[in-house]
Amino acid sequence: MAIESRERPQRTPQGERTRAMRTRLLDATIDCLVERGWSGTTTTLVSERAGVSRGAQLHHFPTKQALVVDAVEYIATKRRTELEAAAEHLPARRRTRAVLEILSEQFTSPVFLAALELWVAARTDETLRDAVGPLEQRIGRETHRQTVTLLGVDDSDGGARELVQATLDLLRGLGLAATLADDSRRRKRILDTWAKTLDDTIGAAS
Amino acid sequence: MAIESRERPQRTPQGERTRAMRTRLLDATIDCLVERGWSGTTTTLVSERAGVSRGAQLHHFPTKQALVVDAVEYIATKRRTELEAAAEHLPARRRTRAVLEILSEQFTSPVFLAALELWVAARTDETLRDAVGPLEQRIGRETHRQTVTLLGVDDSDGGARELVQATLDLLRGLGLAATLADDSRRRKRILDTWAKTLDDTIGAAS
Structure with a gap:
């Protein structure tokens, strides 16, 4: 991993994992909104659906609001x-x-x-x-x-x-x-x- | 009241009161939907807002669904x-x-x-x-x-x-x-x- 990091300093595996996790969370947010509507969309449901731990999800998006604002940009x-x-x-x-x-x-x-x-x-x-x-x-x-x-x-x-x-x-x-x-x-x-x-x-x- | 009833058999005061109560409930439903949205609209809130007892409201509209379906017709x-x-x-x-x-x-x-x-x-x-x-x-x-x-x-x-x-x-x-x-x-x-x-x-x- 350290070698890969040195070879591609701008796109470390860690950075890629973070990006991939954020994308999964945003995709899961859109899926939840489509299937359950705004009131049925919770951050717990989104993290479950994205296969992301609650801790990691809260780190990236501390609130439902933070999640949906980024989802709007993503959309x-x-x-x-x-x-x-x-x-x-x-x-x-x-x-x-x-x-x-x-x-x-x-x-x-x-x-x-x-x-x-x-x-x-x-x-x-x-x-x-x-x-x-x-x-x-x-x-x-x-x-x-x-x-x-x-x-x-x-x-x-x-x-x-x-x-x-x-x-x-x-x-x-x-x-x-x-x-x-x-x-x-x-x-x-x-x-x-x-x-x-x-x-x-x-x-x-x- | 009995005399009035005989004079206007189709529109008894009781019937008018019932109609007025239904109208108040439907107007309150619309107001709640506008101010609080679907998820914030409850039958309790609607009856409070309409000044109608819970019992009377449940008699006319047993569920939120019954209330909003009539509200759509009313609208x-x-x-x-x-x-x-x-x-x-x-x-x-x-x-x-x-x-x-x-x-x-x-x-x-x-x-x-x-x-x-x-x-x-x-x-x-x-x-x-x-x-x-x-x-x-x-x-x-x-x-x-x-x-x-x-x-x-x-x-x-x-x-x-x-x-x-x-x-x-x-x-x-x-x-x-x-x-x-x-x-x-x-x-x-x-x-x-x-x-x-x-x-x-x-x-x-x-």
Whole structure:
């Protein structure tokens, strides 16, 4: 171990183990939020699920709040990386519809469900809101920028900026609707129509 | 009392007291959901808040589930009545924008917040989902029909039906965004643009 440490001073096995443990804890937090909701998520459950001792978990994340704030950052990074990867495989034809599909998958994914639990809990929990609110605003701006790039629109145009924002709010609303019933066929028809409307209105690259 | 009873056999004072008590309990349920969220809402808290004895509350609503299922119906009736009342005062000019404003007020109201708490709780609570899910689907169809009428569009047209649905999903998404931060200026700009898009696309009465 000492030899390995000297060979890779920036990534010691100890450092890697710590990173891996943190990732396991954050993944377990998201799983718990998705399956049990905010009120059913406890730090004990998360450490059990992650296979991490309570002591180690408390060392890295002393409170549930610390755990979920890092989980929000972790979720945001995951979403951004997934979007970037998906963007590399966009078709030249019907590009707008393909972008809406990728975004829609994000807004109906487990990661969205975990974020939804946090948003709703934060509404009636001031401490959580103070931590999650500013983070969500930053993430919202990032997602907006990424969407503008993916759609290939000029959002300095009057109205284009608002239609990109409306697209993300529409997807959020569709994501919320999808939590109560499987309405994927309805969602597909709505996105077909919206892609056409976007292309006709702000000349998103089709 | 006996005389009054004979004079108004359908609306006895006893019957009116019962109705008034149920209304107080349902209003208190909504208030609790808005202020404390689903997990902070208990039947004890609701009966205290309504000024109704535990015994009387348990007689009308034996469980939290019974209380919230009736609260969803109550919320739906309130929303429908408010929409109908608002519809009578729509301006002839910029009608689409006025309709969006009325709907947006509903999707950011305390009644929306109470419903949001129930939706999110129902996601991880099968019994609640079985009760709330079908009810929400019926309410969704009713709201769609009302919106079609308010906008004055022909939704048998290709695309018009989907754009009306998209409008309601957009409003739901904007309502969810509004729970974390006051973004009323952003919402106003989006709705201005959306109204124009609807008028240009499906010729909603402007």
